[in-house]
Amino acid sequence: MIEQLKSDFSKMTENLKFSESNTQLRKKNLTNFIDKGFPNKRIEDWKFSDLNQIISSNIENLRFYNDEIDVLKDQTSLINKFEHNKIFFTNGVISKIDIKHEDDAKVLITNDLNLNKNTNETNPLVSLNYALASAHTSIVVKENYSLNKPLILYNITTKELNSTALNLRINIKLEKNSTLKLVTIFDDQSQNNFINITQNFDIAQDAILKSYKIDHKPNSNIKYFYNNINLEKNSISENFIFSTGSKFIKNEVNCNLNDQYGSAFINGVINLKNSQHHEIKTNINHLAENTKSYQLIKTVLNDQSKGIYQGKIYVDQKAQKTNGYQLSKALLLNENTEFDGKPELEIYADDVKCSHGSTSGNLDEDSIFYLMSRGLSHQQSKELLINGFLMDAVEKITDLEIKNLIKDMMGAVE
Amino acid sequence: MLTIKDLKANIDNKEILKGLNLKINPGEVHAIMGPNGSGKSTLSNVLSGKKGYTVTGDVKYFNENLLDLEIEERAHKGIFLAFQYPLEIPGVNTNIFLKTSLNAIKKAKGEKELDAIEFLKLVKQKAGELKFDEKILSRQLNVGFSGGEKKKNEILQMSILNPRLSILDETDSGLDIDALKIVSEGVNALRSKDSSFLIITHYQRLLDYIKPDFVHVLINGQIVKSGGSELAIELESKGYETLS
Numbered sequence: 133m134i135e136q137l138k139s140d141f142s143k144m145t146e147n148l149k150f151s152e153s154n155t156q157l158r159k160k161n162l163t164n165f166i167d168k169g170f171p172n173k174r175i176e177d178w179k180f181s182d183l184n185q186i187i188s189s190n191i192e193n194l195r196f197y198n199d200e201i202d203v204l205k206d207q208t209s210l211i212n213k214f215e216h217n218k219i220f221f222t223n224g225v226i227s228k229i230d231i232k233h234e235d236d237a238k239v240l241i242t243n244d245l246n247l248n249k250n251t252n253e254t255n256p257l258v259s260l261n262y263a264l265a266s267a268h269t270s271i272v273v274k275e276n277y278s279l280n281k282p283l284i285l286y287n288i289t290t291k292e293l294n295s296t297a298l299n300l301r302i303n304i305k306l307e308k309n310s311t312l313k314l315v316t317i318f319d320d321q322s323q324n325n326f327i328n329i330t331q332n333f334d335i336a337q338d339a340i341l342k343s344y345k346i347d348h349k350p351n352s353n354i355k356y357f358y359n360n361i362n363l364e365k366n367s368i369s370e371n372f373i374f375s376t377g378s379k380f381i382k383n384e385v386n387c388n389l390n391d392q393y394g395s396a397f398i399n400g401v402i403n404l405k406n407s408q409h410h411e412i413k414t415n416i417n418h419l420a421e422n423t424k425s426y427q428l429i430k431t432v433l434n435d436q437s438k439g440i441y442q443g444k445i446y447v448d449q450k451a452q453k454t455n456g457y458q459l460s461k462a463l464l465l466n467e468n469t470e471f472d473g474k475p476e477l478e479i480y481a482d483d484v485k486c487s488h489g490s491t492s493g494n495l496d497e498d499s500i501f502y503l504m505s506r507g508l509s510h511q512q513s514k515e516l517l518i519n520g521f522l523m524d525a526v527e528k529i530t531d532l533e534i535k536n537l538i539k540d541m542m543g544a545v546e
Numbered sequence: 547m548l549t550i551k552d553l554k555a556n557i558d559n560k561e562i563l564k565g566l567n568l569k570i571n572p573g574e575v576h577a578i579m580g581p582n583g584s585g586k587s588t589l590s591n592v593l594s595g596k597k598g599y600t601v602t603g604d605v606k607y608f609n610e611n612l613l614d615l616e617i618e619e620r621a622h623k624g625i626f627l628a629f630q631y632p633l634e635i636p637g638v639n640t641n642i643f644l645k646t647s648l649n650a651i652k653k654a655k656g657e658k659e660l661d662a663i664e665f666l667k668l669v670k671q672k673a674g675e676l677k678f679d680e681k682i683l684s685r686q687l688n689v690g691f692s693g694g695e696k697k698k699n700e701i702l703q704m705s706i707l708n709p710r711l712s713i714l715d716e717t718d719s720g721l722d723i724d725a726l727k728i729v730s731e732g733v734n735a736l737r738s739k740d741s742s743f744l745i746i747t748h749y750q751r752l753l754d755y756i757k758p759d760f761v762h763v764l765i766n767g768q769i770v771k772s773g774g775s776e777l778a779i780e781l782e783s784k785g786y787e788t789l790s
Contacts, residue, residue, distance in 0.1 A: 498633055499635055501597070501617065502629065503635070503643075504621070505618075505626075506621055506647040506650075506703065507621035507650040507654065509618050512646065516635075516638055516646070517638070519637065520636055520637025521636070521637055523637035
């Protein structure tokens with residue numbers, strides 16, 4: 133694999149005519165990745181998801197660069213229920229930007245493959261992402277501006293693209309008192325890809341980010357989706373993860389509440405069948421007084437699927453009056469399923485309110501009896517209960533259009 | 547309508563019903579009274595098809611063997627159980643549940659299913675009759691309902707589904723006097739020559755409002771005495787002791 137990686141890296145730097153400094157910065161990250169490799173279960177953070185093993189058993193001859201595929205210019209939107217701004221990433225490359233609903237002096241979108249920041253990244257997958265980023269997009273929302281419509285990032289892979297790693301980086305900056313509703317959605321027509329996406333958010337004072345990640349179409353790809361969120365004073369980050377389509381996906385969210393009165397919400401639904409394997413891992417760092425975090429994750433597992441939630445709340449000794457909450461509930465509908473939950477609290481302040489809980493179990497037989505005694509079939513009763521179970525988390529979405537979109541995707545009865 | 551012969555039910559190798567006989571004709575209201583642990587709730591569970599019991603004996607419902615029918619088939623054929631403890635179902639909207647339920651029954655009967663507008667009209671009318679605050683119907687099923695609201699919700703379901711045989715399992719428990727009145731009025735409004743009721747209760751209080759045609763005393767898994775509504779009053783003053 134390392135030979136392939138090195139030769140693909142040289143090919144990429146030559147083809148794209150990277151500057152010397154860019155090449156050096158990328159190379160440093162490449163070396164960091166090569167030293168560590170894909171994470172395996174010996175690493176604590178990956179003990180429930182051995183990515184190295186998952187990649188080697190699912191993807192033969194993984195390639196890291198592909199210059200043979202034409203980029204499609206006209207893309208059709210997956211979502212037509214409401215008007216929105218769009219950016220299309222096709223096979224890892226920006227193919228279209230359309231922000232016609234906005235003032236283009238207020239929303240700045242650039243794509244620059246030149247990396248100019250020296251990093252000391254410890255996460256090997258983020259290093260890999262730096263080294264091989266084929267899209268490096270920056271979105272800035274100017275001070276006091278609220279987007280009129282949501283911005284949807286479409287991540288599309290086409291049939292021709294197989295057994296290839298894709299690395300995308302997106303940096304999003306919300307200036308003071310600005311608002312952005314962001315949807316990241318996947319349309320995978322390819323097979324056996326490793327898709328590695330890093331999103332960085334800097335949310336300035338009084339700004340509001342609503343970020344919804346939707347992985348809903350069944351596909352055989354392996355994904356790692358890393359979010360790093362920095363929150364300043366009195367800012368809000370609302371995250372929702374809808375995790376149901378990919379063969380494997382690990383959604384990792386690292387969130388720093390850097391200043392007072394910041395709030396972070398991470399809610400999500402994992403709904404799996406066959407041998408799917410999905411993980412949500414969160415790290416919430418309360419680093420200032422009067423900050424708040426809330427997490428609710430609902431998981432439903434069928435067949436022989438596996439679900440994981442690792443959630444950590446860290447409270448710095450400065451972060452008095454922290455309010456941290458996390459709850460994970462899982463339904464295991466088959467004895468061959470597996471759910472691993474690892475809630476963690478690490479608290480160094482003494483005046484805080486933190487709670488966590490984790491439950492897993494089967495559907496309640498008495499509830500099924502109640503519904504069947506009203507004429508519903510066993511199947512209908514099960515579906516209603518499962519849907520209701522998941523809906524609890526979906527109801528946390530504060531944007532009505534997007535909430536309804538996700539309800540539709542779940543086939544919710546209305 | 548319903549003929550029960552020598553009904554026995556075991557759970558975890560313990561015999562709860564020990565040869566119960568009962569006959570209910572269309573239009574009749576029967577009350578079953580008995581002390582704790584006499585098998586009252588087991589009887590309602592067995593009649594509505596709850597799993598977990600080993601059942602022998604013969605139960606004829608019209609011309610069918612009731613014990614051979616699945617839970618939802620019994621509901622389709624007009625059997626309704628008002629639960630002693632209605633379950634809270636998080637995430638399921640009460641209105642959506644009611645519509646799914648009504649249409650499942652209509653479909654099984656080969657009747658036309660109601661669309662959203664027809665359904666809402668029906669619910670509005672029935673909720674009005676029962677003095678039931680409609681707003682509660684847009685909430686999650688029984689979640690956060692008070693004891694009285696849960697029981698009223700059961701009666702509302704009953705009036706919408708319009709069953710032929712309604713089994714009320716200790717519907718009066720946990721009700722204050724006003725709620726008891728409303729629930730009783732709801733039941734009385736549903737009485738007709740075609741529909742029958744089996745009312746299971748500890749106390750005679752409910753029977754002040756719903757006058758039964760027959761009262762049976764269930765003790766230790768068997769009906770030990772049957773009579774008219776005066777039997778309930780006698781029991782209230784003398785207790786079950788004298789009969790066991």
